[in-house]
Amino acid sequence: MLCIAADVAHGEHSADAIILHNKRWLTESAVENNSAKAQYVMGVFDNIQHGYARSKPDMPETARWFRMAAHQGFAPAQHRLGDWFRRGLFCDVHPRFARKYIRRASNQGLPAAIGSMADYRRCVHCGADAAPRKCKLCREARYCSKTCSERHWRRGRGGDEEGALCP
Numbered sequence: 001m002l003c004i005a006a007d008v009a010h011g012e013h014s015a016d017a018i019i020l021h022n023k024r025w026l027t028e029s030a031v032e033n034n035s036a037k038a039q040y041v042m043g044v045f046d047n048i049q050h051g052y053a054r055s056k057p058d059m060p061e062t063a064r065w066f067r068m069a070a071h072q073g074f075a076p077a078q079h080r081l082g083d084w085f086r087r088g089l090f091c092d093v094h095p096r097f098a099r100k101y102i103r104r105a106s107n108q109g110l111p112a113a114i115g116s117m118a119d120y121r122r123c124v125h126c127g128a129d130a131a132p133r134k135c136k137l138c139r140e141a142r143y144c145s146k147t148c149s150e151r152h153w154r155r156g157r158g159g160d161e162e163g164a165l166c167p
Contacts, residue, residue, distance in 0.1 A: 078110075
């Protein structure tokens with residue numbers, strides 16, 4: 001690795017050659033050694049290389065690396081995957097999947113995931129923290145009181161479909 005970096009400094013290898021070499025090494029480490037950190041880095045690398053501008057059908061390769069690392073309990077991968085599910089970047093899934101991955105990362109003490117879980121626990125009507133009540137329709141929206149629940153329900157009745165305001 002250092003030899004290739006020195007060769008680039010002397011103009012013998014291009015920066016693309018280093019990227020290709022690192023990607024091969026990471027792929028071997030991620031696949032052969034089943035390393036969660038290497039799998040996460042492969043996901044980050046693929047995301048940087050291709051960006052968020054891709055269409056949903058082109059995202060599963062990047063998500064596959066994050067999913068492999070997340071299934072091994074790697075908190076940053078769990079949070080990233082949960083965040084992607086929440087934003088619908090590579091597929092449309094039920095919000096419970098996003099919450100599940102973010103909760104797992106939060107339970108391991110990842111600060112970003114803890115913040116995301118706090119967002120999930122806010123009242124969707126007034127924004128109060130630690131709302132104890134859940135929507136009976138979607139079981140995801142939270143409310144701090146019966147009053148907020150009723151007001152949110154009345155506001156949603158004007159929507160095109162039942163439960164239009166549920167997340």
